[in-house]
Amino acid sequence: MPEESTPFLAVSSGVFINVRVQPRSSKNQVDGPANGSLKIRLNSPPVDGAANAALIELLSKLLKIRKGAINIVSGETSRNKRVFVEGVGLARVEEALLR
Numbered sequence: 348m349p350e351e352s353t354p355f356l357a358v359s360s361g362v363f364i365n366v367r368v369q370p371r372s373s374k375n376q377v378d379g380p381a382n383g384s385l386k387i388r389l390n391s392p393p394v395d396g397a398a399n400a401a402l403i404e405l406l407s408k409l410l411k412i413r414k415g416a417i418n419i420v421s422g423e424t425s426r427n428k429r430v431f432v433e434g435v436g437l438a439r440v441e442e443a444l445l446r
Contacts, residue, residue, distance in 0.1 A: 354385040357437035363420070364406075364440065366428045370398045375405045377444050384427065385444060399423060402430070409443045410435060 356363040365384040372388035379386060391401035399419055407414045412435060422428035432440060 352383040354380050354383060355437055355440055361416075361431055361433040361435055362437055362440045364430045364432065364444075366402065366422075366430055368393075368398055368402060368426050368428060370426075375401060377405075377409070379445065393426075396423075399428075402428070406430065406432065406444075410440065411443075 354365040367381065367384040367386045369378075369386065369388045370391060370393040372390050374388065375390055376388050377385065378388060387402060387405065389398050389401045389405070391397040402419070403414050403417045406417050410417075410432065412432070416433040416435075418431045418433070420429045420431050
């Protein structure tokens with residue numbers, strides 16, 4: 348197994364992203380891949396779904412897609428999350444999130 352595995356998994360209907368969230372950061376930003384996940388800093392606290400809403404908002408803005416196309420599939424109450432982005436290709440996700 349490669350040491351640095353990709354955080355993305357493309358399927359016919361979209362892309363799954365493994366995300367590691369760091370809440371209460373100074374700003375919302377993507378740090379890049381680390382240990383098979385995409386590290387994302389969020390300035391929201393991890394209470395009442397605020398960090399999840401901020402994550403969806405950030406991904407929606409960066410990918411230029413509607414928020415409804417982004418779903419947190421697992422890890423809603425964890426720092427490690429699996430997000431599904433519907434209707435986009437792997438190249439677009441990598442371009443938007445890895446620059």
